[in-house]
Amino acid sequence: MKTLHNINPADLIDMSAQESTHSYRVEIAYARDDNLLFGQQIYRSDAHLWLHQDLADIVSKAAQDLNDQGYCLILYDGLRTVDAQAAMLETCAVKENPHWLEEPRLLSPPGAGAHPRGMAIDCSIKTLEGRLLDMGTPFDYLSTDPAPESNPAHRAYTGLTEEIRQNRKILDTAMIKAAQDAGTPIWPLPQEWWDFRLPLEVSETYAPLSDADLPPEMRMVRYSQLSSFQQSTKLAKPCT
Numbered sequence: 001m002k003t004l005h006n007i008n009p010a011d012l013i014d015m016s017a018q019e020s021t022h023s024y025r026v027e028i029a030y031a032r033d034d035n036l037l038f039g040q041q042i043y044r045s046d047a048h049l050w051l052h053q054d055l056a057d058i059v060s061k062a063a064q065d066l067n068d069q070g071y072c073l074i075l076y077d078g079l080r081t082v083d084a085q086a087a088m089l090e091t092c093a094v095k096e097n098p099h100w101l102e103e104p105r106l107l108s109p110p111g112a113g114a115h116p117r118g119m120a121i122d123c124s125i126k127t128l129e130g131r132l133l134d135m136g137t138p139f140d141y142l143s144t145d146p147a148p149e150s151n152p153a154h155r156a157y158t159g160l161t162e163e164i165r166q167n168r169k170i171l172d173t174a175m176i177k178a179a180q181d182a183g184t185p186i187w188p189l190p191q192e193w194w195d196f197r198l199p200l201e202v203s204e205t206y207a208p209l210s211d212a213d214l215p216p217e218m219r220m221v222r223y224s225q226l227s228s229f230q231q232s233t234k235l236a237k238p239c240t
Contacts (some may be wrong), residue, residue, distance in 0.1 A: 004207040007215050012118050016048035019138075022060055023067035025126070029076045029140065030084070037140040038091045042084055042149035043198060044218045046160060050079040050218060052118040055198055059121055061178035066208035070128055071170065076139055076194070077122040080115035081220045092239035094160035106142050119188075125171055133167040137158050139194045154191050168193050181183040196201050 028051050029035040030042035051059060055078075063073040088094065088107065100106040114120035122140075125133045136152050141150035151157055155168075167217045172188060175196045179186035185202070189195035197203065211219040 012050040024063035024073040026075045038093045040091045057182045058178045062174040065174045072126045074124045081120040082110045084220045085110040111208040114197035114203040119203040122194045136164040
């Protein structure tokens with residue numbers, strides 16, 4: 001078994017704290033109970049959006065580029081600790097859709113993927129007047145059939161209007177150019193037009209982060225000494 005590097009919390013950038021001086025807006029989806037995917041709050045209400053410094057640099061560069069074009073980059077999710085991933089699996093939405101956890105999984109198991117390493121960003125674009133660009137699906141849309149030809153959120157889906165294709169191209173181009181300028185590779189996740197991450201050969205050399213690995217102010221779901229599982233079950237409404 002290979003030895004994984006540990007991520008120093010000092011290498012995580014507080015994107016929320018920098019929002020006022022940068023050309024992006026932070027709208028943390030899972031700190032609210034009206035998020036599309038779960039319909040339940042996962043993160044603490046005062047959670048901040050954190051990114052590994054290498055990805056944060058790309059995002060900041062892309063945001064400035066988009067701003068110069070008359071757009072605003074919207075950031076929905078970054079660091080998703082192992083605790084948060086576990087809480088997601090306990091939501092009513094997941095329990096009512098167990099096929100989401102069948103291969104090919106639509107939700108990663110706790111500890112898997114780039115999000116628990118702060119190496120993935122979920123994002124979209126608004127105009128400077130606040131109108132979301134039409135990307136064909138909302139952020140966090142899960143198709144009943146994940147195949148590229150059936151899933152409108154997939155980057156290879158062909159049934160898009162020209163406007164939607166151009167809108168996605170604006171986002172893709174800005175993120176890829178920013179990565180090139182930063183000298184850091186980036187991987188647009190094929191099945192989700194909103195997800196950009198550091199490639200597997202980078203992210204999988206690091207251990208995932210739990211709330212316990214972070215100072216209290218950086219934790220995503222922990223309100224007290226309760227475990228994240230206890231929090232999610234205490235705070236969540238009963239499934240009907």
